[in-house]
Amino acid sequence: MQHIIFIFTDIILPVFVLIAIGVLLQRKFKLDMYTLAKLNIYFLSPGLIFIKLYDSSFSLSLFFSVILFCSAFVAVLFFLSAATGRILKLNEKMKLSFSNSVMFYNSGNYGIPVNDLVFKQDPFAMSIQIAVMAFQNTLLFSYGVVAMNSINTGKLKAVLAYFRMPLFYAMFLGILFNVLNISLPNFILTPVTYISNSLIAMVLLTLGAQIAHIKISLTYVPLYLSIIYRLIIGPSIALVALLFLGIDGIIAQALLISTAMPTSVNSAIIAQEYNSEPEFAGQTVIASTLFSSFTLTFVIYIALIIF
Incomplete structure (x- = not known):
C-alpha cells in the first residue's frame, strides 16, 4: 500500500x-x-524528441520493435472498439469517434512527464516513450485525419500534414546522429537542451x-465504455502480450505504462475540425484524464512489481 501511495503522491499528483x-x-x-499549440508542436516537442533520441543508448x-508492438496493440484496440460500435448500433461518426478515443492516447503531453517521473529522467526509458509518441502521432495525423475527413469530404490531403511538422524530422535526425555517433557543438546542444527541459x-x-x-x-454508455477500454482493458491486453512475448525490464515497464495513458487531446481536436462528434470526443479526453489519476497509479505499480 505504501508503494501505491508513493506512486500517486510523487508521480501522478505532480502531473x-x-x-x-x-x-x-x-x-x-x-x-x-x-x-500554445504552435509552441509545443514546432518548438518544445522537437527539442525534446531530438535530444532524448540523440542521448539515448537505444x-x-x-526502436522498430517498439513500433511493431504499438502497431499490434492499436490493431487489437481498433477491432475491439469497432465491434463494440456495431453492437451498440452507433452511427458512422460516433463509431469513428469512439474507436479513436480508444486507439489514440496521450503519449506526448501526458506520457512524457509520467515517463520522466517514473524513470527519473532515464534517457533509455524516454526513448521508448518517444518511439510510442512518434507512432501515435503518425497514425493519428494520417489514418485518424483521413478517416474523419473521408466521412465529410473524401479529401486525403491531411495525410501529408504530419510530414510538414518538425516532430518527424527531429525524430529522424536524433536517431541518425545517435547511430552515426555524430557529436554536436555546444552552441547547438546547449540551447536544444534548454528547450527540452x-x-x-x-x-x-x-x-x-x-x-x-x-x-x-457521465450518463452516456459509450463514454463509460471508452474509459474502460482506454484505461483498463488496453493496459490489460498489453500486460498479457508483454508476458507472452517474454519482454521484461525497463522496456516492458515503459511500454505497459505508455498504454495506460488517457485519450489523446489531438483526437478531440481533429474531431472538432471535421465535425465528427466533437462533444463526445472532448468528454472522453477529460473523463479519461481524470480517471487515469487512479488507474495509472495501479498500472505503474504493476509494471514496477512484475517487470
Missing part, C-alpha cells in the same frame, strides 16, 4: 498539479490556444488549458 494550473490560467486569462532494432511544464499547462472548458456527462 495533475500542473494540469490544474493550466485549467485555472485558461479560465482566468483565456490563453491563446493557437500560440538501437534501431529496439522546458517542455514538461508547458505541455501539462497546455493540456490543462485544452480541457478547461470541456463539459462532461
